[in-house]
Amino acid sequence: MMKYNQYAYLSCSLQTQIKELKAIHFLPEAWSEISFSQLLARFVGEICAEAKTDEAKKAKLATFAVSDHENLTDFLRNKPETLTVQEFANVAWQLLGYHPYGDYTLSHPEDLSKHQQLPLPEKPINSREALISAFYRLLNTRAKNGQLLLDTMAANGYFNPFFGQNKFLFFNGKSLPVFDTQKIIREVVYVESDLDTDEDGQNDLLQVSIMRPQESDHGLKVPALYTADPYFGGIIDNVKRNHDVDENLTDAVQDDHPDQKVFPHHPAAKPSQEDHPATESAVESSPYSLNEYLLARGFANVYAGGIGTRGSDGIRICGAPEETICAREIIEWLHGDRVAYTDRSRKTQTKASWCNQSIGMTGRSYLGTLQIAVATTGVAGLKTVVSEAAISSWYDYYREHGLVIAPEACQGEDTDLLSETCQSNLWDGGDYLKRKPAYEQNQKELLKNEDRVTGQYSSFWETRNYRHHTDGIKCSFISVHGLNDWNVKPKNVYKLWQKLDTLPIPHKLFLHQGPHYNMNNLVSIDFTDLMNLWFCHELLQLDNHAPEQWPTVMIQDNLKADCWHAEKTWNTALGQKRNYQLNSAGELTSTDPGEGQKEFLDFGGKKFKSAAISEAEWQNEFLKGKANWLDSQLRFISEPFSHPITIVGRPKIKLRVKASLPKGQLSVALIELGKRRRLTPIPRTLMARSQKLGYRFGYEDLKEFVPDKMNEFKLITKGHMNLQNYADMKKARTINADEFYELSFFLQPTYYQIPAETKLGLILYSTDQGMTKRPLEEEKYTFDLSDCQLTFYQK
């Protein structure tokens, strides 16, 4: 049992309810002329949208139980004028997809309301008005599959009679699926870029795939949800040749300040008055179900891979300003400011004349990253972005505090390899022949300039830090991130948020308990509905008060998945500062001073390789403290907490350390210890493909984090640092072996509730097998505990 929280329901007057119910033909115009029981039969029949005639709807009534001894047909025979809360609940739950055999009992239907947060009327329904209100609320209640009841009716064809009316229809502040999903237009155009990244003397063409309601060919202008998706053209599988990380550290002072090449740039001709229809059809369906859901509700979906991707010219230059430019240029075309052609012969121009010039962006990971990039350009037409699990600085993706640090499950990956992964225009033979030389040259330059040797900051990375340009952001901004995302680490969203929080634009933040995941199919939050509200407000100027409808920051609890915390912001100011010292007894103590010295011997990658386990298995064994890994780590464990606390923001570690070589890498992990059933690391699929995004259209699962098997600990956060950056994170110094240095750095940000009776553990180590380089040599690290400290903010 789990709460189906609803944040996107707007309270409204009976008058509004009646108006909206009439508009969708649920309530007859002459409703005041028919009886209570007729109205009840009508409502239930309408919800059974699969029954197409009055006769068929009437036959359906007998399948509903009103109580533990009577079905709805028999109940209506006595022409009742009132409905108890229990009677309403029994029918309502069945309409929402629950079963009396298994999900609830007909004698106590109200229990389900409590367990699953399903709204019920407070008192018996004894008037037609009360019945109307109860059903208005029910249509706007999330069914067992997680969707609004109205959406499940849409999947059964309820809104088919509205297809082709060429207008939006809103209900409770959200756009309804009144667009014919069988007739979606799917077409491809080619936008001309100002760039010439393959340096063939011709401006790069950028392939754009558009999916839009056919109604937008009949006078209705629709907004565009644009996803800049470098994977859209396909993924080149290069994982086998990731860079070798089994190598010793290098003296980081040898950093030669690499730069980023700038590519040719010639403004394309402005578009003429010419506007021909597209001549190439897009065959892909939307890879992101949130987009498809909104497509059925009138929002065009626009995908473009950008330079280097299949169907487009140019080469991929991961993170470079050219990627920002080409992603922005699609919006320029959508807004009417840039030329596009029907095919690659550049002969026939085509316009986005179907677009209302209001553009939003969506997407996760690289796709979320490009939203930040484009938003900072302040491009005209871009009204809002919903950026999920996004990189805000590429240094924070592939590097950390002077070290080469891999995203989780991507050991040895870097900008050159991610560029190759997305260089899908090499797939087509003709394009392959043409672009191979420029591609190979660029690969060499990326490899050199990204500098996997030292890991130091440089202008190469400086140009890949979008946070320097947040002042340019003119659109509203929603960020979504998993607090356990070790691919795009939470620092990316945290540092961006601190900037956004100072800007005069509407901005929101969602933090869920997942890793590198979307959150649009969870039981515990109606994210999809919220996005419907949001995009109606931002792109259709609907006055639904979306920005005030839910709290600025929503954070999923790490103990109870169906509890979401509302906060005004996300930073250490939410809490009180706490210091912890380390002592030679292996204690993490807030009361005593630190004392003594302790050391560990790092084996680099040697023992890990001979163990022949995966990086994830290693991390689990290592953090748990399995005996064979104990000599290459130091563990400091707190007393059990007497009452729960929540760690907020970025914990900071201060260390005084010496190493046996004149170089070194430090890793620090903060874990929570205690035998408990914690939430699953990824949401479990509760009902596969249960959500229908429209009439005979796409599908989405229903998922949630649920209590997992008993385990002993959980990683809260971690961080890594190059010893040679002890004095300056951006500049390495020469250090001496066996000499103490003081340093401090921040761990990744969190919002982590530590329940009472569990302990906090701090682990100091060096080689992090899944993230750092894995040296071939051994190195001893010694800590002066009198000068080590962990600091965090708790609420």
Added chain:
Amino acid sequence: MMKYNQYAYLSCSLQTQIKELKAIHFLPEAWSEISFSQLLARFVGEICAEAKTDEAKKAKLATFAVSDHENLTDFLRNKPETLTVQEFANVAWQLLGYHPYGDYTLSHPEDLSKHQQLPLPEKPINSREALISAFYRLLNTRAKNGQLLLDTMAANGYFNPFFGQNKFLFFNGKSLPVFDTQKIIREVVYVESDLDTDEDGQNDLLQVSIMRPQESDHGLKVPALYTADPYFGGIIDNVKRNHDVDENLTDAVQDDHPDQKVFPHHPAAKPSQEDHPATESAVESSPYSLNEYLLARGFANVYAGGIGTRGSDGIRICGAPEETICAREIIEWLHGDRVAYTDRSRKTQTKASWCNQSIGMTGRSYLGTLQIAVATTGVAGLKTVVSEAAISSWYDYYREHGLVIAPEACQGEDTDLLSETCQSNLWDGGDYLKRKPAYEQNQKELLKNEDRVTGQYSSFWETRNYRHHTDGIKCSFISVHGLNDWNVKPKNVYKLWQKLDTLPIPHKLFLHQGPHYNMNNLVSIDFTDLMNLWFCHELLQLDNHAPEQWPTVMIQDNLKADCWHAEKTWNTALGQKRNYQLNSAGELTSTDPGEGQKEFLDFGGKKFKSAAISEAEWQNEFLKGKANWLDSQLRFISEPFSHPITIVGRPKIKLRVKASLPKGQLSVALIELGKRRRLTPIPRTLMARSQKLGYRFGYEDLKEFVPDKMNEFKLITKGHMNLQNYADMKKARTINADEFYELSFFLQPTYYQIPAETKLGLILYSTDQGMTKRPLEEEKYTFDLSDCQLTFYQK
């Protein structure tokens, strides 16, 4: 690299090729008036179906490479009149979805042809006729995603201009997707049964969901693919209350010969002339992609859950004759011989007037089982069945040789619980109130009559053995089964096949290397295309020689997944008899006599439970011979085989055994031993959702068994027997403790190639944790090896 075998390609004359190519508008009528190079450009442009205009198609040509230095646009500029095999291959592979960057090299494209079994012309193409033939073959070649190139074009809209022509179009003997998948009619009707299984005095209504081309509303009669699917209405999750198997054996002589109740039966009224359109829409999409593929090609899909399932009356009586009857009655309606109504009020009759009265059946497991059941009735209209992983006798599903034996991963399941699983009409409140008493009564009777106490054969099981009625089969019959299916064990298909092989009907058999799986998405065989051929022949009377097109029995090799063996039949007659003896040194020997005595002590479920591992983990450890399980088994290992052999059919074991209690259960496993990379137990997904079943329609993956991690053994076959049945498999005898008895029984059938240098292992044990009961008491089993023997047939 893996072979894309093609069995469904029909060789045909140039004249036929030209005729068919013209019919699909691929070849212009006036082709002899245009040049070789124009024809080549035209063909490539047509295959690029996503490009909708000549201009757009022309622009596409530059994306193809003809050689490692020239693209197709440049190549055509010189108006060539010939094409080398390499040039053709380079363009062809790209059209099939392969990439020169990754999949093959432009300088040696012919290598791909060898590795993947892709057809290529034998000599340079130097005439228009040769070019036409080459492209005819190419359109009929399986693309990288496993589908025919023509099917990938269909997904891009190639056949959209043919929609609404209201006729079938055939190409190379198969039906083309010329039916508008955006306009499929999905409707529900209610067939009236002769049965009254809920004993409410009214004949049960059976809900039928129909998906059919809208063209069938415009004068075109189409065949029906009917799937009798007890899971269609939903699955009641009762796994938590499976029967307890942790109990001692009971004296099997106490078997009280349980019987099967017979339910009321009143012939329904014959249909009148009335025929009204359906008034309820079906919302489900086809759960089986083969059906959806064929729906896009004009074959209606019909699903019915039968008695007890959601939307239908009655109760579920797993395996009973009533299930056969209600499944058959849907065909009677499709054939025009039975009445159906538009809704459950039984007022308005509706006919399957869209149906050509030719019906085929499809489906796997329970759904395949009901095909056998219905086929034995010889019902009019049923022309063919494709029965996958089907139960041919329910005793062989839940019992074996006098023991209660679970299907894999279903410990404690039985007919009563499977009935409950499918009793989805309890979900609707009104139906729940009405049917609960009859349902509960039936549950009690099933539990009693299935007799989980003794496991003996009885009339309850006798009525559930469809093999007694195979003489009634009038339709053609295709069986499909996994040789590693430990859910529906291969004995089911083997014993059925021996019957089918004597009948005067076309019959075919496919045996793949999977467990309880479909095989319609494998790389190594074009099963989907074969089924297209087959159903066109059987249901549309197309003269495509389908029955002669591929061998009677096709068996996937257990070493190389892309090798399929052709056999005339499947039984021991394919091989030579071999006997193996057992000796006290633990040897399995074909040369020496058996000798000595050996014993093991069975611990029932005790040690398994304390190990806290899964049944699958237990089986892996136990058969591998992990030390802690060795005292409850006897192992006999052969010398390594000097040359490969294939074990065919059912090995037989003869044993002389005494037990320390006057009851006992014996298990025997045959394994193959040797450190090797064997095939994955389930096919790996190679390209997820890569096969498009029609234009904007369903999807299917591409899968295949691939070499897995190194492991040490593989289970070939096993079997179980109740000691008390030593004299008669259908009648238990009293036995004495510590007295020797002779017995013999057959293991499950196989077709297993043992490669040279590996050994055969025979394991004798008692409790099989995942299948037998798990006694609470210990029991010692002693074998007189001088009278034990393993016999099998090898080729």
